[in-house]
Amino acid sequence: MNTRKHWFAIRKDLSGQRSWLLGLCSFLLPLCIWSLVSYTPWIWHPMVRISDPGGVAYFQKDMLVDREIFNKENAFMREGGESEARGEPANPIYLPAPHQVVQAFITAFQTAPIRRNDPWLHQSILHSITVIFYGFTLSAILGVPLGILCGTFAFFTRIIEPFIDFIRYMPAPAFGALMVAFLGIADAPKVAIIFIGTFFQMVLVVGNTTRLLDKSLLEAAQTLGATSKKLIFHVIVPGILPNLYRDMRILLGWAWTYLIVAELIGASSGISWFINQQAKYRNYDNVFAAIVMIGIIGLTTDQILRFIGHYLFPWERRN
Amino acid sequence: MNNLNLPSYLEQEPDVRARFKKIRQRPVILEVQHLGKVFPGADGDIVALHDILFNIHRREFICVIGASGCGKSTLIRILAGLDYPTSGQVLLDNQEVKGPSPDRGMVFQGYTLFPWLTIKKNIMFGLKMTNHGNNYAEEQALQWIDLVGLSNFANAYPHELSGGMKQRVAIARALANRPRILLMDEPFGALDAQTRSQMQAYLLQIWRNVDITILFITHDLDEAVYLADRIVVLGTHPGHIQEIIEVSVPRPRNPDQFLTPQFLATKKRLEELIHPPEKNRHEDLPMIRLTQAGDEVI
Known part of the structure; x- marks a missing residue:
């Protein structure tokens, strides 16, 4: 073969x-x-980390300089007969090496915040998860039933979907200032942004998923005596459940992307606050660690949900 | 078939004639009265059904046959109440049919089992919808599962079953509701030939053992002759009744009868009605030859 x-x-x-x-x-x-x-020193490395300043007055040990400047200064030194500076090729500070990020991963949790009242990293993460939880749950409680109604009754499709189609083109962050005006600067506007970011998509996606349910299942149920209300609760809802579950997993991912903007609204908080704060201190290894952490949280939740789904919907297991 | 010396399909042995006499004396269950269906189309209206008129007697087995596009699916959907006629009406036990109802069970070509329910729960579905208690529904379901020979699959999900088994579940599910008539829309159309003839035998057996009247749609001539008491032959453009044939093949039926003179005579008549020779002429392929290799054996 x-x-x-x-x-x-x-x-x-x-x-x-x-x-x-x-x-x-x-x-x-x-x-x-x-x-x-x-x-690998010969791949990229546009900077030089000074190990010995030599005769260059403003160079200091461990300072990062552009290679061009380094070479120019050394040329001056050679002309003047003074000792040349020495150093090793280095990457800019905003690209830490993998091991530094791994280190930061551990130390970021162990390092006390610089100001005493600031949250620790794990507190920031917890805060972010709480905001997502409230925003997403609220949007699911309203969005899923509304989506099912839209997918089931042409009446609701016609009266709801055009307006939602209009709103969903407005980027959720654009509502930031308004939400702060309405809801203050604490967590409420952040939850609202997550809600706005996911709710309108959710209604449309769930509506579509509902419409995709095989119509002949509804007809079969009708010939077996199911009336409108029973059709919804005994055929439509169980019939779309596996796809609905998958939709929710995808939309939860959307919620995380809106989180970053949401947290910068009003009093910034959570993991985005941590990222911004660390970027201000030029601790880029911590910044990377935090970004990777969002990825890990997202991927882990999704995999756990997938695993649960496997047991919730045994009839979908053939794939 | 033309070289065979066949009797007329109208000729009936005395016992067959006696059977039909008895059938005609039974009460009428379903009356189709001057049924018409017109679909509004972009280039004017399309007449799908025109003046369909026939009766079905209790415990009769009726097949409706016709070429594709003759409106046989439209007809059965109207009988099921899933579609509405534009003229005429359907009476079940003298009551006008006004929508789907459990007194007319339906089996679809596409199985339409609920994938999230086990076999047992699929069969319980109709009983629960008609407000029967859980215990009664379960007891009935188990009985029907036994009747269609799937006792080992009560707790399996539909996707674990073969096509033939799925269709047996669909039949049991429809019958569990004790309908007055069972409507079957090309139920074996998606099955392979072997499973199909097995299913035909199963269906005849179920029909014998259960008090049920069956209206069965098919485009397979053998299937129609093998199963039916009477065959309603539909023509196309618009869908109309060409003839209602009383099948002169005696019961009980078995696959050995496929080559009996009565069977072949009825089949030949169906062939003439559905595929008249003059209709097929323009569909001849042009004679384009790409090889002469091996011509001596062709």
């Missing part, structure tokens, strides 16, 4: 082992590129 054909067969599944391997690679490859750029 041709191995090459096996790896690149059009629309054929790969073996479990190969799928795992490729999944691992999808994380390892970017990490490899990042490591190459960080640890």
Whole structure:
């Protein structure tokens, strides 16, 4: 059997082992590129980290300078017969090496905030999760039933969807200033932004998912004696549940993207506040650590939800 | 088939004639009265059904057959109450049909089992919808599962079943509601030939064992002759009744009868009605030859 054909067969599944391997690679490859750029002195490294200032008056040990300036200063030194500065190639401060970020990952949790009243990192994260939870739950409580109504009755489609289509083109962050005016500067406007960011999409997505339910299931149920109300609760709702669940997983991802903007509104807080604060102190390793952390939280929640879904909907397991 | 010396499809043995006499004496369950259906189209109205008129007697097995586009699906959807006629009416036990109801069970070609319910719960569905208690529904469901021979699959989900098994569940699900008539819309159309003939035998057996009247839609001539007491033959453009044939093949039916003179005579008549020879002539392929290799054996 041709191995090459096996790896690149059009629309054929790969073996479990190969799928795992490729999944691992999808994380390892970017990490490899990042490591190459960080640890190989001749790749990129546009700066020089001074190890010995030599005769250059304003150079200091461990200072980062552009390579161009470094070379120019050294040329001056050579002309004047003074001792040249020495240093090693380095990357700009905004690109920390992987090991620094890993270190930051641990130290960020252990480092007390610089000002005493500021939250610790884990408090910031918890705060972010709370905001997402309230925003998303609120939007699901209203959005899911409304979406199901839109997908079921043409009446609701016609009276609700045009206006929602209009609003959903307005970026949620544009409502920031308004929300602060309405709701103050605490968490309420942040929850509102998450709500605005997900609710309108949710109504449309759920409406669509509902419409995709096989119509013949409804007809079969009708010939078995199901009336309107029973059709909704015994056919439509259970019928769309697996797809609804998947929609919610995708929309939860959207909620995280709105979180970053939401947290900068009013009194900034949560993980975005942490990121901004650390960027001000030029602790870019902490910034990277925090961004990666959002990714990890998102991916983990999604995988957990997927796992739960596997058990909730045994009839969907064939894939 | 033309070289065979076949009797007329109208010729009936005395016992067959006696059967039909008895059937005609039974009460009428379903009356289709001058049914018409017109779909408004962009280039004017399209007449799907024109003046459809026939009766079905209790415990009769009726097949409706016709070429594609003759409106047979439209007809059964109207009978089920899923579609409305533009003229005429349908009476079930002298009551006008005004929408879907559990007294007319339906089996669809696409199975339409509820994927989120186990086999048992699929069959319980109708009983629960008609406000029967859980215990009664479960007891009935188990009985119907036994009747269609799926006792080992009561707690399986539909996707774990083969096409033929799914369709047996669909039949049991419709029958569990004790309908007056069972409407079947090309129920075996998606099955392979072997499963299909097995399902036909199962259906005849179920029909014998249960007090049920069946209206069965198909485009398969053998299937129609094998199953039906009477065959309603529909013509196209617009869909209308060409003839209602009393099948002269004696009951009980079995697959050996496929080659009996009565069977072939009825089938030949259906063939003439549905695929008249002059209609097919313009569909001949042009004679383009790309090879002469191996011509001596062709």
